[in-house]
Amino acid sequence: MEAVLPIEVEIPSMRVLAETELEEAEWAKQRCEQLNLIDEKRLTALCHGQCYQQRMARAFNARVRHREFKPGDLVLRKVLHITPDSRGKFAYKYDGPFVVKEVFSGGAIILSDMDGTENALPVNVDALKKYYP
Structure with missing residues (x-):
């Protein structure tokens, strides 16, 4: 066989x-x-x-919600890096609030602190959410 x-x-x-x-x-x-x-x-x-x-x-x-930001909007930035002295699961998930300084077409945004000092590096829109005081 x-x-x-x-x-x-x-x-x-x-x-x-x-x-x-x-x-x-x-x-x-x-x-x-x-x-x-x-x-x-x-x-x-x-x-x-x-x-x-x-x-x-x-x-x-x-299901994607489109977020549009304009200069002058208040936003919170997601904390992407975990620092060694963080408080584990009790650490803050977002930094801020920040003010939107400039918006680019590719989804990048330049932020500035509330006192007006501008951050040099652009931030992706996915890492931001609007802040309502």
């Missing part, structure tokens, strides 16, 4: 051809058809994957 690989059952090889006693022309025709089906299955899987990604992106983007 010989072992037959599962791929050989789907796409017969010469050994399977000899066992089934197909004519060589018939075998070549079936082999070409099955190889064409493999390309079609691959394209179908690729299309399905792209459709799935689009559906997931659409579902995610439907």
Whole structure:
């Protein structure tokens, strides 16, 4: 008894051809058809994957709240770095309040402290939330 690989059952090889006693022309025709089906299955899987990604992106983007900041708005900045002397889970999650000095189109914002000293580095909009005193 010989072992037959599962791929050989789907796409017969010469050994399977000899066992089934197909004519060589018939075998070549079936082999070409099955190889064409493999390309079609691959394209179908690729299309399905792209459709799935689009559906997931659409579902995610439907729940995103757009935040727009204008110069003069008060904001809180998320604390991104944990300092060694932090109080663990009791540490503050946000710094601030800060004043929005300048807004760029790519989602970057320049902040300044409440006393007017400007921070040199821009901050991403994702790390900010509005502050309502």
